Amino acid sequence: MNTPCLSRPRGAIRIQDVVKVYDPHGAAVTAVDHCTLDIAPGEICMIVGPSGCGKTSLLNAIAGFHDITSGAIYLDDRLLCGPGRPQSEPGADRVVVFQNGALFPWKTVLDNITFGPLVQGRSTLREAREKARALMADAGLADVESSYPAQLSSGVRRRVEIVRALMNDPSVLLLDEPYRALDSLTKSMMHESLLQTYYRNKVTIFFITHDLEEAIFLGDKVVVMTSRPCRPKKIVTVDIPHPRDHNVLTSRRFRELMDETMSAVHEEAQAAFAAGEREG
Amino acid sequence: MAVTATLAAKGHGRGSDLVGAGLSIGSVLILWEVMAAADLTAGVPAPTAVLAAWWNLLFDGGYWQSWYLSAFRVAAGFFAALVLGVLLGLAMVVSRTLYGITFPIFEVLRPIPPLAWVPAAIIFWPTTELSIAFITFLGAFYTIVINTLDGGRAIDQRYVQAALSMGASRMNVFRRIVLPGTLPSVTTGAAVGMGITWEVVVAAEMISGGGSSMGGSGGGTGGGLGFLIWNSYTGGSYEQIIVGMLSIGIAGYLSSGLLRRFGQWATPWIGRR
Numbered sequence A: 001m002n003t004p005c006l007s008r009p010r011g012a013i014r015i016q017d018v019v020k021v022y023d024p025h026g027a028a029v030t031a032v033d034h035c036t037l038d039i040a041p042g043e044i045c046m047i048v049g050p051s052g053c054g055k056t057s058l059l060n061a062i063a064g065f066h067d068i069t070s071g072a073i074y075l076d077d078r079l080l081c082g083p084g085r086p087q088s089e090p091g092a093d094r095v096v097v098f099q100n101g102a103l104f105p106w107k108t109v110l111d112n113i114t115f116g117p118l119v120q121g122r123s124t125l126r127e128a129r130e131k132a133r134a135l136m137a138d139a140g141l142a143d144v145e146s147s148y149p150a151q152l153s154s155g156v157r158r159r160v161e162i163v164r165a166l167m168n169d170p171s172v173l174l175l176d177e178p179y180r181a182l183d184s185l186t187k188s189m190m191h192e193s194l195l196q197t198y199y200r201n202k203v204t205i206f207f208i209t210h211d212l213e214e215a216i217f218l219g220d221k222v223v224v225m226t227s228r229p230c231r232p233k234k235i236v237t238v239d240i241p242h243p244r245d246h247n248v249l250t251s252r253r254f255r256e257l258m259d260e261t262m263s264a265v266h267e268e269a270q271a272a273f274a275a276g277e278r279e280g
Numbered sequence B: 001m002a003v004t005a006t007l008a009a010k011g012h013g014r015g016s017d018l019v020g021a022g023l024s025i026g027s028v029l030i031l032w033e034v035m036a037a038a039d040l041t042a043g044v045p046a047p048t049a050v051l052a053a054w055w056n057l058l059f060d061g062g063y064w065q066s067w068y069l070s071a072f073r074v075a076a077g078f079f080a081a082l083v084l085g086v087l088l089g090l091a092m093v094v095s096r097t098l099y100g101i102t103f104p105i106f107e108v109l110r111p112i113p114p115l116a117w118v119p120a121a122i123i124f125w126p127t128t129e130l131s132i133a134f135i136t137f138l139g140a141f142y143t144i145v146i147n148t149l150d151g152g153r154a155i156d157q158r159y160v161q162a163a164l165s166m167g168a169s170r171m172n173v174f175r176r177i178v179l180p181g182t183l184p185s186v187t188t189g190a191a192v193g194m195g196i197t198w199e200v201v202v203a204a205e206m207i208s209g210g211g212s213s214m215g216g217s218g219g220g221t222g223g224g225l226g227f228l229i230w231n232s233y234t235g236g237s238y239e240q241i242i243v244g245m246l247s248i249g250i251a252g253y254l255s256s257g258l259l260r261r262f263g264q265w266a267t268p269w270i271g272r273r
Helices: A055-063 A109-113 A115-119 A126-138 A156-168 A184-200 A212-218 A245-251 A250-278 B002-010 B014-037 B046-056 B061-094 B098-108 B114-124 B126-155 B157-165 B170-211 B225-234 B238-266
Strands: A014-024 A029-039 A044-048 A069-076 A078-081 A093-096 A172-176 A204-209 A222-226 A231-237
Touching: A014 A055, A029 A055, A029 A231, A044 A055, A044 A212, A055 A069, A055 A078, A055 A093, A055 A172, A055 A204, A078 A156, A093 A156, A093 B157, A109 A115, A109 A126, A109 A156, A115 A126, A115 A156, A115 B170, A126 A156, A156 A184, A156 B126, A184 A212, A184 A245, A204 A212, A212 A245, A212 A250, A222 A250, A231 A250, A245 A250, A250 B114, B002 B238, B014 B046, B046 B238, B061 B098, B061 B126, B061 B170, B098 B126, B114 B126, B114 B170, B126 B170, B157 B170, B170 B225, B225 B238
Parallel strands: A044 A204, A044 A222, A093 A172, A172 A204
Antiparallel strands: A014 A029, A014 A069, A069 A078, A222 A231
16 A cells, blocks of 8 residues: 655646636536646645636546546646546546535445455455555544435534545545535534545645635635636635644734635626626 | 334334234124124125135145236236336436427326226237237336426436536436436335226236136136136135135235335435435
8 A cells, every 4th residue: 555655745736728618508607717727735725716617627527527628737747638538537546525524425434435345356355444544543433434425514514525535545635516505614624534544644735725724724726716617717725824723713924815716706706796697 | 004004114113003903903804794693794705714715725836827827917017117117207207398299199098097098908919918018018108207307307406406416417316316316216216106907907907808728727717816806706605705805915015115125225315214
């Protein structure tokens, strides 16, 4: 088993002039509009934008769930999708954690976590379980391994899901509003736990959210997207040093960054709202 | 008995629930006995008379032969329906083409009640036994197919995407996502199908004359429980009619109970909080 290596970070994502046009019933809808974005290896990149702005289309393109209309996406200089290859093949180097969670209800926590290495035939059952138990112990999940997801609180489920993703030694974690449905207290616990996990296993994180506080607390970089069609409007570098904990939230720098980002987010939220009014 | 089951399933005050069930069943029996004694039941025999007839039947090999025959027919039709129904249902989940071809035919045949098939089945199948098995098969088949199909199609795409994202092959997705994801609906379909199977086998036996080439010791026994009822009716043994009816009730209760147990065992993640 190879543990993620801190000295050789991988997971550089290059999004180059990507366009995604949906054509549901002849009426073309541009979801992503000439989007260019570079994400460094091991960087936590937070994508912020109004709901339905096309952020998820971008994530789906990286994950290989949907195709793109033009442009290209590279992972560590390997072409994922682009000219001549509109849709990438989903793979365990880019594991997705979904909005409402996608733990398999019919598998216990342990079997959920060992799913990836076992279906890839990468390790034996014993190896996979050993590694799973080590990761679970780190994440404080040691005593839930034989529970089914339905028996767990939503906060514990999210943590299990992050561990399940990390079991695959991905170079990128793709998170689509994973903490959306959580109450704010649980959410802040999740944030600290995610950072702890991140410090132990340095991966690139592509994190979609519309919660600005979450974005600045977690992110190395916050990308504010324009409302549909979606493209980067403003990129804010978060220069608060790691490791971070909840004390960051009350710091002056945090407030300043919030102010700096807020107006851009607000503008787009208004644009999205106005567009919604027009459509309605 | 069903009353006991539902009350007990709620899980509170099991003892008092049992007492309540006993009281309600007991009072109905007493009322029935009294009304029969007062000749108010229009010829329906009293519980004591039924019990006496039942007691006699317990020593009649033909009665047990009827149990065996009906249970065998139900089992044969049910398991054939389970295997073929789940296979067809899954194939329709996986293949859009097959779904497109099969579903319209299926939807035309499905509303035809199994009993409407009886004459055609008798003509088509070489033995009465096979026609009865075929009818019981039909009873469970449609329900199982529809449940499998609906269950498979209702699987959340996120599970499939999550599996793919963790490096699962298409085969893996089928085996580890589609199969377990469909299982709860299959067990539901099977439980409903089992109920229909008992309804249908009884009617099929009545209509087809029990298919009794296996003998029996007279008295209308030996041709299946449905045939037992019908024969008791033509023979004027009203006590035996009731015995037959109650026997079927017990048989249906036992088989759905067994199936429910099996379903709970096969889907341990359901209903655990």
